[in-house]
Amino acid sequence: MSFPKIERLLVNYKTLEEFKKFKGCGAQELSMLEDLQANMIENDSESPFYGIRYGESLVARMSLYMNKQTEDIAVLQGPFVELFKLEVLPPFQRQGFGKALVDYAKSLKLPIKTTARVHSEGFWERIGFQKVQGSEGSFYIWYPCEKSHVAEESESA
Numbered sequence: 001m002s003f004p005k006i007e008r009l010l011v012n013y014k015t016l017e018e019f020k021k022f023k024g025c026g027a028q029e030l031s032m033l034e035d036l037q038a039n040m041i042e043n044d045s046e047s048p049f050y051g052i053r054y055g056e057s058l059v060a061r062m063s064l065y066m067n068k069q070t071e072d073i074a075v076l077q078g079p080f081v082e083l084f085k086l087e088v089l090p091p092f093q094r095q096g097f098g099k100a101l102v103d104y105a106k107s108l109k110l111p112i113k114t115t116a117r118v119h120s121e122g123f124w125e126r127i128g129f130q131k132v133q134g135s136e137g138s139f140y141i142w143y144p145c146e147k148s149h150v151a152e153e154s155e156s157a
Contacts, residue, residue, distance in 0.1 A: 009049040018058040060097035
């Protein structure tokens with residue numbers, strides 16, 4: 001069996017219904033249902049939502065936001081991707097769906113910032129993200145080069 005492809009999810013009522021399956025499977029803060037409702041424009045092809053379907057069902061999803069440089073994240077230089085709300089339905093967890101979504105984000109060849117939620121710190125570290133302590137708390141960063149900017153900064157200090 002070939003691995004399912006990652007697709008950009010259209011912002012429409014079908015996607016809204018599919019998102020309702022995720023609402024009960026994790027912490028309330030992980031739900032993208034509210035985000036989707038706030039951005040509801042029928043069949044918006046520029047949505048920030050990406051997912052994997054297994055058969056006809058959405059089984060994994062994430063949102064990606066392109067960001068420009070921000071002063072409050074000193075370890076990021078230039079544009080970066082912010083990955084929010086990576087979720088995989090319980091029957092499909094530990095089968096590579098979450099990693100496949102992150103690999104898609106990595107293929108954009110930009111640094112990625114995310115926040116670990118619901119005991120996922122080990123997952124982020126296993127797939128090459130580094131924990132960073134910021135003024136607003138900790139988050140994880142992945143860089144598209146072999147040697148991270150965080151390591152370079154700590155070596156020069």
